[in-house]
Amino acid sequence: MMWKLYIPDGEQDILADAARLKRETENAMIEVFRHGGFEEIVTPALEFYDSFSGQRDIIPEENMMKLVDGEGRILVLRPDLTVPCARVAATKLRDVRPLKFFYCQNVFRSKKERYLDLKEITQAGCEIIGDPRPDADAEIIATAIESLLKAGLKDFTVELGQVNYFKGLMNETELPFAEKDRLRHLIDKKDFLGLEQRVDEDRLSGDLKKALTELPALYGDVSLLKGLRQYRFGAKAKDAIENLSEVVANVAKAGYGPYLAVDLGMVSELSYYTGVIFQGFAPGFGTPILSGGRYDHLVEKFGEPTAATGFSVNVDFLLDILGNREEGNAE
Amino acid sequence: MSVLNVALAKGRLADISMDYFRAAGISCPEFDDPKRKLILSDESGIVRFFLGKPSDIPTFVEYGAADIGIVGKDTLLEEERDLFEVLDLGFARCKMSVAGPVGQKERWEKKTRKKVATKYPHIAEKYFREQRRERVEIIKINGSVELAPITGLSDVIVDIVQSGATLDANGLVIYEDVVTDISARMVVNKVSMKTKNEMIVRLIRDFKAELLKKNQL
DSSP: OTTTTOOOOOOOOHHHHHHHHHHHHHHHHHHHHHHHTTEOOOOEEEHHHHHTTTTTTTTTTTGGEEHHHHHTTTEESSSOOOHHHHHHHHHTTTTOOOOEEEEEEEESSSSOOOOTOOOOEEEEEEEEEOOSSSSHHHHHHHHHHHHHHHOOOOOOEEEEEEEEHHHHHHSSSSOHHHHHHHHHHHHTTHHHHHHHHHHHHHTTHHHHHHHHHHHGGESTTTTHHGGGGGOOOHHHHHHHHHHHHHHHHHHHHIIIIEEEEEEEEOOOTTTTOOOOEEEEOTOOOOOOOOEEOOOTGGGGGTTOOEEEEEEEEEEHHHHHHHHTTTTOOOO | OOOOEEETTTTTHHHHHHHHHHHHTOOGGGGGSOOOEEEEEEESSSSSEEEEOOOHHHHHHTTSSSSSEEEEHHHHHHHHOOOEEEOOOSSSSEEEEEEETTTOHHHHHHHHSSSSESOOHHHHHHHHTSOOOOOOOOOOOSSSSSHHHHHTTOOOEEESSSSSHHHTTTEEEEEEEEEEEEEEEEETTTTTTHTTTHEEEEEEEEHHHHHHTTTOO
């Protein structure tokens, strides 16, 4: 009886103005998704644990809320919405390509997010499944930007990276995996000096050494991509830069150039993402409100190798920013 | 131009850091005032310093209340915040070790359930779990950790060791090292790195030049 007046840790009641702002924000975003030809997908809150296991980079096992069904099977409250899209694309809709999904549902985690202290979070996002072209990445990024704008957010930046740039540079070295991972960690932390020292010890040659030590500083205006074409460091890294440049050009052509920046030093989720990746930041908010990228190996997990790209917006973070700044309601 | 907010760990770390800021052309006369305030501005008004408890510095920086922080690697490992760790400043160098009473190491090794007193419960728990594959009882202590094994509160301690003199004076010796490369680090908020890029990059460059000059590298 003694807990009846309270709600569990990491949960929230959303009332009155806040509830209205949430609904209006979601509706404004959904309108953008529908306008772009994305169709809604509603998936169950409870799924089998097996569907979500093995994606440590994105959802570690210890962060999933689990329960056991009557047959002794492990269930989870869905911790993510891309995985259900991939499951549906590889099963019920395996003959339809490309698929364009959007969702606006809640996800559940067993640990509180560091910002806002929530375990139940609303995510709104889109996936294009079955289209390997850079046009699909550009469409996803443009849709993400347009949805933030329509939600009423004015001031934000979407930073783009390409995981194959780092992976390509590493392919050119003979370094053991542990050392590659150490370099990855230094780049991810933007530990400039530590990286320089490590690269010296690894005795890497000329262009490769220069490209690696520069990597943490490769962020800012998209024009810096042009400078990277001068290096000679293998086809994979070169293709990555070409691919990213094409995506940037396409998004800019759609009129969203002013919102773009690049950061090739984004190397934290390399086993999940396979191409262009991106994160959206609003000034004064210390964590991304938007994230996404190309994940060509996920659908394969459900038996159907398929290229895919997508994004999701953390609606609770977005509402916190909109609410605090009173930047106005959805347009 | 926007103000650059810098969080410094109170004490010796802040004193040494201030030398580096001075070398970078940022001086703060208020810093030498004995009745020191918690927020200090430099002469040009471009940089604002906060002085905080070491373990709070990564929190201020992660949330963006401060753009930059200078804090020991021990605190960073304990707090595990999501930050850019841009520069090893080389000073305040020490290591973190497991230490216990002289001559007791072998007996301790054989104990089924080991008691570990520490100011760094997260680092200690992780070390025993990942390096030794062992579950131990962690007892959080806030000061004078050496007291714990002497009074029988714990078998060993996990703490930072500089010269080893404190351990020695209390009949303790190092059993094994947990982290060997602890020193002061400059950390940067992930969003500030982009939004205040010019100021931050210049500061990193100036600190690096001063480090080279002082031969800390």
